[in-house]
Amino acid sequence: MSGGVSGHILLVEDDDALRRTLAAALGAAGYVVSTAGSGSEALRLAGEEPADVILLDLGLPDMDGKEVLRTLRRLSETPVIILSARGLEAEKIAALDLGADDYVEKPVGVGELLARLRAAQRGLERRFNQQTTFVAGPLRVSFAERRVWVLEEEMRMTPREFELLRILARHVGRPVTHRQIKTAIWGGEAETDAQTIRVLVAQLRLKVEENPSSPRLILTEPGVGYRLVAEVSAAG
Numbered sequence: 370m371s372g373g374v375s376g377h378i379l380l381v382e383d384d385d386a387l388r389r390t391l392a393a394a395l396g397a398a399g400y401v402v403s404t405a406g407s408g409s410e411a412l413r414l415a416g417e418e419p420a421d422v423i424l425l426d427l428g429l430p431d432m433d434g435k436e437v438l439r440t441l442r443r444l445s446e447t448p449v450i451i452l453s454a455r456g457l458e459a460e461k462i463a464a465l466d467l468g469a470d471d472y473v474e475k476p477v478g479v480g481e482l483l484a485r486l487r488a489a490q491r492g493l494e495r496r497f498n499q500q501t502t503f504v505a506g507p508l509r510v511s512f513a514e515r516r517v518w519v520l521e522e523e524m525r526m527t528p529r530e531f532e533l534l535r536i537l538a539r540h541v542g543r544p545v546t547h548r549q550i551k552t553a554i555w556g557g558e559a560e561t562d563a564q565t566i567r568v569l570v571a572q573l574r575l576k577v578e579e580n581p582s583s584p585r586l587i588l589t590e591p592g593v594g595y596r597l598v599a600e601v602s603a604a605g
């Protein structure tokens with residue numbers, strides 16, 4: 370695997386076959402994996418030996434996964450990636466608002482899961498770094514100077530465009546919900562709806578995307594929000 374990022378994963382999943390498959394794939398990618406098949410076991414393991422990232426299924430036999438997440442968040446800042454059933458947008462949003470870092474939909478693609486794990490780990494490292502310049506693909510941002518370059522060309526940003534870029538960059542590689550964007554930019558004013566956010570995202574895409582109608586930097590997470598990608602794939 371590229372990047373040389375690995376570490377200890379706590380995998381919480383009650384489906385035996387899926388748990389074994391994922392544990393084997395993560396092990397092959399260089400991770401050390403602990404597994405739990407229930408919420409109580411997950412909390413016990415999380416307390417005994419801190420993991421670098423926790424993969425958490427929300428549908429567990431003994432307790433609601435959201436309750437596990439709430440407890441984990443009180444214990445530590447360990448990144449949590451939710452394993453979510455496809456189509457349950459409300460559940461994903463609730464988990465993100467409770468402090469989950471990301472989600473992966475089932476059936477889980479191993480390549481996608483590994484990319485999300487790297488993003489979650491980088492996000493945690495970022496909190497401990499005093500980075501002044503942010504780079505993702507062709508995009509470069511100086512938050513201190515409030516300046517933005519795309520392919521070395523400086524772009525003028527409105528204050529709201531810049532704030533949108535800031536919250537997306539703070540969560541690079543991870544989803545940002547409509548509510549998080551609204552709070553960051555408008556301070557929770559009730560009148561701001563998803564349409565207003567969509568318009569602002571479209572404005573920002575015009576400035577930072579090579580092809581704004583086919584974005585590769587700022588992706589839409591249907592029903593949830595947006596994600597600034599950490600790994601921009603080669604042009605194609």
Ligand code: CA
Binds near residue numbers: 382383426427
């Ligand atoms: Ca389950």
